[in-house]
Amino acid sequence: MTQPPISRFSVPALDELPPDIQERIEAVREKTGFVPNVFLALARRPDEFRAFFAYYDALMLREGGLTKSDKEMIVVATSAANQCPYCVVAHGALLRLFSKNPLLGDQVAVNYRSADLDPRRRAMLDAALKLATAPQSFGEEDIQLLLGHGFTREDVWDIGAITSLFALSNRMAHLTDMRPNEEFYTLGRNRS
Amino acid sequence: MTQPPISRFSVPALDELPPDIQERIEAVREKTGFVPNVFLALARRPDEFRAFFAYYDALMLREGGLTKSDKEMIVVATSAANQCPYCVVAHGALLRLFSKNPLLGDQVAVNYRSADLDPRRRAMLDAALKLATAPQSFGEEDIQLLLGHGFTREDVWDIGAITSLFALSNRMAHLTDMRPNEEFYTLGRNRS
Amino acid sequence: MTQPPISRFSVPALDELPPDIQERIEAVREKTGFVPNVFLALARRPDEFRAFFAYYDALMLREGGLTKSDKEMIVVATSAANQCPYCVVAHGALLRLFSKNPLLGDQVAVNYRSADLDPRRRAMLDAALKLATAPQSFGEEDIQLLLGHGFTREDVWDIGAITSLFALSNRMAHLTDMRPNEEFYTLGRNRS
Amino acid sequence: MTQPPISRFSVPALDELPPDIQERIEAVREKTGFVPNVFLALARRPDEFRAFFAYYDALMLREGGLTKSDKEMIVVATSAANQCPYCVVAHGALLRLFSKNPLLGDQVAVNYRSADLDPRRRAMLDAALKLATAPQSFGEEDIQLLLGHGFTREDVWDIGAITSLFALSNRMAHLTDMRPNEEFYTLGRNRS
């Protein structure tokens, strides 16, 4: 069977890309063992590629009050609400890896309300989902709920900004019909 | 009366900001005559600020098949669906200026379906609105409709990517309760 | 450029109209300086015209607990939820004029939740929006919330009845594709 | 058991009402055998009462392309979408009487799509429901569909205007918690 394409837009050959983008892609391949398709699907517009990954790094690699697992939970829960295959499958894998919980990716993807989460994380996802799906109703009372669960104002910004970035990311994935790499489906599924 | 704050998060003093951000802000002040609040509200996180405006420039300043007025229409129509005061008011002003039509900002903000638009622009906004509000239903048939109205595949990417960027931007504005500058309310309202 | 029509239904010539309707239209022209298109678009059915404006006068000119500005807020907020160009643009102008606040029309039209409003007016609009968009859920608890903010029972009736009248008005405007007069876009936009 | 009140607002005694309103109410009692509660619930605001019933008469008694049964169908179908007890129960009775079909009131109230209706009436109700529940999407294509089923432009106005009037009426009924007279539940239920 021929492999379905990874994007409905053209995907450039690696060696045609600007050197900084080639380098970034090689670095991720080295670290992860494969090139996640989002790098290839976005590379056809180098300036947008650079901005996207700069934004991604600024939020997802930032040291702060949220753990890596918290951040991935936000990504998976909001991307599931947008029914985004790439983001749910790829970040579901990262959530399993970072949380060391092989069930959490699917739990959060299907219905975060019944996932094995403490009340603080449930509140975090309630706020993220509201900003993702009904942003016009997000208000001061949502901020106060988060502060009441012990999040700092910087944490609140992180929760909101990650939700916002994946509002963008989910839509780019739907625009391009971006296909998750097969590797993501099984990563982190075994109890260690 | 005291002026309401421009963001519910802290706003740094200009002279505390990294030099490149100070420069960018001074440049816009010089060109526009005032500093749009989005620059101040986002400046507290310099890396995210840089990524946001790099993304913005990559799409909004890009030469291509869409006019500046087309791009602002997409921003206003999708931001209105998200009921985002900052984006509707600020980009409504830009839409009036670029289109030289003092009515178009409000028309597109209230109901783009009844605005004075040709069928090609109506199709452009139908696709943008679908991606903005029901991204899980956006598919190949939407792409084909756009191509059928004479848009190229690069135009389609622009339409989708601008919609995606403002899905992010609207949510950051709701997160921060970002307040539009008073100047935007009246810019471009007179027939030239 | 030819002016787009003010209605998708036929619009009678003024001198063909019954004398009482001609008089009413001349009176508004004298007072306002132009004839708002709603008068022309509805005039083709004189009995319905008379009933509509009798209802309008009974509510909008009635002395009571709501200010003229309060009433226009209800009209703008509920008409924005119905995306009604005529009502949002025309009554946005009236709201600017009556409130002497050049920003309030757009603020309430885009998202009344983030407009510069005290909690009492926010509660007034919450109730109006619920009755406008989910009337089947409106109940005694909504009445009690309004009374708790100091509204009298007559004020509650006014809030509900104005909302109801513009539920009608918005739909007539959509039915006829009623076009706002250009004058409304700029009225009341300057700080006095 | 004490009878529940017919409105959550005060209901004036008949002999306190202005003579023209007393006369109207006596006339309907004579004709119908009882006073439908809508007359009593709205009478506390005589000017609004007069405007409401003038509007009602202008549309519901008007000679034109729609039959009395067609008009009641529009009222029942749109009021059911708004879950309005008074309008569904009272006009369901009128629909049974005018159509001489004892099943039609309940059929249209529960789901007009599966009621025993010809395609022309199905199209009429499709348009009415769209204007009632998603007025912002109502447009020229809906008008054309109606014309294609043989409705005239005046019929289209009637369909839209009746829908609009009951958008008002349903909301006044929810505002007042208006109670249907018990008589309406059984009227017209027997095959003649």
Place this chain on the structure above:
Amino acid sequence: MTQPPISRFSVPALDELPPDIQERIEAVREKTGFVPNVFLALARRPDEFRAFFAYYDALMLREGGLTKSDKEMIVVATSAANQCPYCVVAHGALLRLFSKNPLLGDQVAVNYRSADLDPRRRAMLDAALKLATAPQSFGEEDIQLLLGHGFTREDVWDIGAITSLFALSNRMAHLTDMRPNEEFYTLGRNRS
């Protein structure tokens, strides 16, 4: 006039059915005086027929904390939300009979929130409606609300299971376009 069919799928002749199904149908005819169409519409698949009515009997005939009238209320309210003609009309009749209240069927069908119900039954229907229309949001807090109104855990199961069975039943009725027997429209409409 020819009678419309009772199902859009074929309906077997009674004497072609397995003996146990013939017996069940004859028993209901004897008791009720006519054969409710659901028996005929489902009989073409005997195993599914048997499972459906076994489930029905297990819940609807079970002795427990809910009265027969309570159970029918749940059926009518949730079926009305699904706009299911067969279930609303047939079980509306049963609700009138069991409650000895000729108004309750229509009240619950049109808008259970304004029906003549005590707070306990209102809470029962709130929970049933949530499980029927937004099952993903149903959670422990809904269980607690029911317990707080004096329902036992077995009652809660009954409320949820009846709602679940009619989620199935409503969809089978829409699938087959199942037609209510004319007898159901008038049963139980007279004050005894």
Place this chain on the structure above:
Amino acid sequence: MTQPPISRFSVPALDELPPDIQERIEAVREKTGFVPNVFLALARRPDEFRAFFAYYDALMLREGGLTKSDKEMIVVATSAANQCPYCVVAHGALLRLFSKNPLLGDQVAVNYRSADLDPRRRAMLDAALKLATAPQSFGEEDIQLLLGHGFTREDVWDIGAITSLFALSNRMAHLTDMRPNEEFYTLGRNRS
């Protein structure tokens, strides 16, 4: 860590159950290697248990035009729309096993519209989703679409009836907070 409970209702010990239910549970344990939690969660009400599994067997084991993989697709897609963890996780596993496609479970769960499916199966799921989430709009045109893709009327019944059964099943799972067995998360994930 203590294992979370498999249901929020009491779960009977196996040896307290009626013999036929014990046998059924032992049979599935023998065949599958573990007891799926749905058997335990429903066993507290033996008559409902028997009816549920009789219905399940009648549809899921029936020989007909739909393959086992087709049936599981319907279950996964409609259960995902209802955000039902038990059904999505357990039947996602069955879908992987029956289709011998380790990606299909997640693809259909996240967004069946972008899953690797031929147009016939896409149409099957479009119909199932409509009946699951907007049953009041399901009509003859949906039947015709399925027939146009080569489904027989018996296939249409199967598609609708499986959708209906899982409308019930999803709600019972939400009612009981039914927890998927850990085994289901990994079954069928390897390419054979």
